[in-house]
Amino acid sequence: MPAARKAPKKAARHTAAEPSPLAAEAFADLLKLDLQLCFAVYSTALAFNGVYKRLLDPLGLTYPQYLVMLVLWERDGVSVKEIGRLLHLDSGTLTPLLKRLEAAGLLQRSRDRADERQLQVTLTAQGRTLRERAQTVPLGIGSACGLQAGELLALRDQLLALRQRLDTAAE
Amino acid sequence: MPAARKAPKKAARHTAAEPSPLAAEAFADLLKLDLQLCFAVYSTALAFNGVYKRLLDPLGLTYPQYLVMLVLWERDGVSVKEIGRLLHLDSGTLTPLLKRLEAAGLLQRSRDRADERQLQVTLTAQGRTLRERAQTVPLGIGSACGLQAGELLALRDQLLALRQRLDTAAE
DNA sequence: AACAATTAGTTTGTACGCAATTTAATTTTT
DNA sequence: AAAAATTAAATTGCGTACAAACTAATTGTT
Helix, strand or coil: CCCCCCCCCCCCCCCCCCCCHHHHHHHHHHHHHHHHHHHHHHHHHHHHHHHHHHHHHHHCCCHHHHHHHHHHHHCCCECHHHHHHHHCCCHHHHHHHHHHHHHCCCEEEEECCCCCCCEEEEECHHHHHHHHHHHHHHHHHHHHHCCCHHHHHHHHHHHHHHHHHHHHHCC | CCCCCCCCCCCCCCCCCCCCHHHHHHHHHHHHHHHHHHHHHHHHHHHHHHHHHHHHHHHCCCHHHHHHHHHHHHCCCECHHHHHHHHCCCHHHHHHHHHHHHHCCCEEEEECCCCCCCEEEEECHHHHHHHHHHHHHHHHHHHHHCCCHHHHHHHHHHHHHHHHHHHHHCC
């Protein structure tokens, strides 16, 4: 019995005539909850970053750099646009990040012959090798989270659904 | 029919004594889930930021600045340390942020008479006035989230519990 | 073919976020 | 009371994030 998905509990929209003080109060509480949810997401992201820092410092990577390496380990020779699409980051963020990874000797940036506008991002031998040293990272994150598979899955999916709505709202 | 997505499965790392290939595989999947959860949190935080930007730009605030204002609207005359404790931010982040809010005429920074090490952050009249213009922000966030009270509450609490574990893990 | 529109990436400028160091004030120890 | 330790902010340095403006390559339109 999955509880009517559209039950309009929200008492929403009563700009004009207020139904009752009680409903207005409940509505205000709901609004506060939204803010609190956002803050929970925000501060959890910062906390994750703190854990990742400890795990990634030995590899010389930041978390966003690690994300880029994950993309490349999965599929080498990607364009900046594709990386941005996968990670929800724009080229203004990625260009300097990729240059740092190139300077660190982990990847190479070269223009696509077929379309010179595009940049082909390819791993170097060193970049491929780093993958092995990075094997322990998920273990460290897993133990820091300390959640069961079910919880993990549910939380991830709720967040992704939320992100979708937020992206839509931001047009 | 595009290649069974879960076919090759990777046969993850058999470094020490693995109980069984099946268990090892399930374990590897779990590790991947942790990474995905982190990415979900990370990208949802960025998406929230995008929505907030639209709502806060007219007020001339960023999201972290809005958080500081929320603290001050609730309890004026706080120290930097207290703001940092509430928002999980350190003085290296807050000092320049507060200076910007001061330059914008929203607050005043002055040393505590009783303890000159501490800074008293107090709202100006303009800072207090801004509160009214900010009344519509929660409404905008609420509609962008589009969640019901129960979901909101559950998600918030799961995230806060997770953050607690992450903070502990990071010592 | 010529020119406009689009696209991919880069650059510039602003604002976090945090580690590490520094400065100044207060507290603790001796 | 003097010296040592602690504390609160500020400063410095590095790496995101993203808007806006810019450059160069490709596509489309006439």
